[in-house]
Amino acid sequence: MRPTVHDIAAEAGVSLATVDRVLNNRPGVRTVTRHKVERAIATLGYVRDVAAANLAKGRSYPLVFILPAGENSFMRGLEAEVRAAMARSAAERTDITILSVPAFDAPALAAALMEARERRPAGVAVVAVEAPEVTEAVKRLREDRIAVVTLVSDLPGSGRDHFAGVDNIAAGRTAGSLMGRFIGGREGAVAVVAGSMLVRDHRDRLEGFRAVMTEDFAGRCILPVIEGQDNPTLVEKLVGALLERQPDLAGIYSLGAGNRGLVAALEKAGREKTICAIAHELTPHSRAALVSGTIDALLNQNAGHEVRSAIRVLKAKADGLPVISAQERIRIDIFLKDNLPLEQA
Structure with a gap:
């Protein structure tokens, strides 16, 4: 049976309120008491369920998706998947904003990244254009501890947290x-x-x-x-x-x-x-x-999988949790006319 905060309090001989302060790194706890709680956590092997804690607090994750405008059918499908995620925002505790930029316009993309930075989101997902100003904008987001996931097209060397796309x-x-x-x-x-x-x-x-x-x-x-x-x-x-x-x-x-x-x-x-x-x-x-x-x-490549992957990774990064690589791998599908999936109504 997994240890609970009640077990920690009993092991350390402190109140639940004190355990809560230590777990959330809040002030008001003497150093000696904090050490007692930390020893109890180590002894019991307690692992905090961050997702459950955030759910209890009603925490939401403000996220920004930056997508290219234009007639690209795949990108419009990607946008539709983001809007579907917006419709699920209450259940997934997200608050998603979409910023549109002209396709292949590096200065406009860099400006959009800086606009996203000013919003102070938990994370940003972006279809990247490889240019110095875009790389610099991503680095500035990361310096502010804002997680960044590149979508579809990667930006290696920028310090981004994750790439959601195929090889x-x-x-x-x-x-x-x-x-x-x-x-x-x-x-x-x-x-x-x-x-x-x-x-x-x-x-x-x-x-x-x-x-x-x-x-x-x-x-x-x-x-x-x-x-x-x-x-x-x-x-x-x-x-x-x-x-x-x-x-x-x-x-x-x-x-x-x-x-x-x-x-x-x-x-x-x-x-x-x-x-x-x-x-x-x-x-x-x-x-x-x-x-x-x-x-x-x-x-x-499955646009829906990429969007869901980006959201999972951004939320995990915001919580300081590891990313499950196997879950986030985007596969390459090969379609001939003989193996087409059924059209969705």
């Missing part, structure tokens, strides 16, 4: 392995469409993809990266021009968003059945393209 190098390697096997002996180059090289997840995916294509499918030409800013209109224009320049193109790896533009360009050129297309994130548009055969495979 993007592994995701890129998986895409490379699929691409090499799918196109087989077909001749032609492979193109890569990214959102922006300013974000770590896109760079990591590219690194993994190129590594596997070089290691296992040597001799296949990988064209220079096309940056479509995750904008479907721009992606359609850039891919359309690419298809005109490269009549023998064998494959396209879309490692960012803007896949509506990719699909439109392939179908407009009549190349949807002859070019292997591998993309990221299961959205209504990418699902339809997978079913029709315009996209051959999708790599997906």
